[in-house]
Amino acid sequence: MNLAYAYPVSRFEPARVIDLNTREARERLSASALKGFFKLARAWSLRDEDACILLGGLSSSAFYEWKKKPARVLEVDRITRISYLIGIYKALHILYGDDLADRWVNLPNRNAVFAGKTPLAYMQEGGILAMQMVRKLLDARRGGL
Structure with a gap:
């Protein structure tokens, strides 16, 4: 079967995939x-301990050092986590007013995904996969999926 005719030709260039395995890409990002x-953490009123967990179990001393001197090269895992969180932040601000968007992660949620927990607790317990799920859920709500 020839799939060349399955989808119309797009006038848009495909998004360039960024290879986070290269040091150059991580240095740039x-x-x-x-x-x-750190802007997101302030907006969401995250405790430093919560922020450390979202970053993958970063120690408090490293976290405070990063806040003081953010010029460093992050690992793929940490950039991926931050990317999901910023996507969640953006989606929330598209879906809700600023006040609710910034409180949403700290509010208990009846959606079956969260089982009554806050989205923050869900993401802390589930790590990257939970962040991915929250991002997909919000993108679907705004019609992005």
Whole structure:
């Protein structure tokens, strides 16, 4: 079967995939990723302990050092986590007003995914896969999937 005719030709160029396994890509993205994460942490009123868990179990001393001197190269895992969280932040601000968008992660949620927990607790317990699920859920709500 010839699938060439299955989809219309798009006038848009496909998005370039960024290879986070290259140090160059991580060097380019790390500073802005951390800046965005710390802005998100303030907006969501995250305790430092909660932020450390979202970053994959970062120690408190490392977290405070990162806040003081964010110029560093992050690992693939941490950039991926931050990317999901920033996507969640953006989706929330598209779906809800600023106040609710920033409180949403701290509110108990009856959606079956969360089972009455807060989205923050769900993401802390489930790590990257839970962040991915929350991102997909919000993207679907806004019609992105």
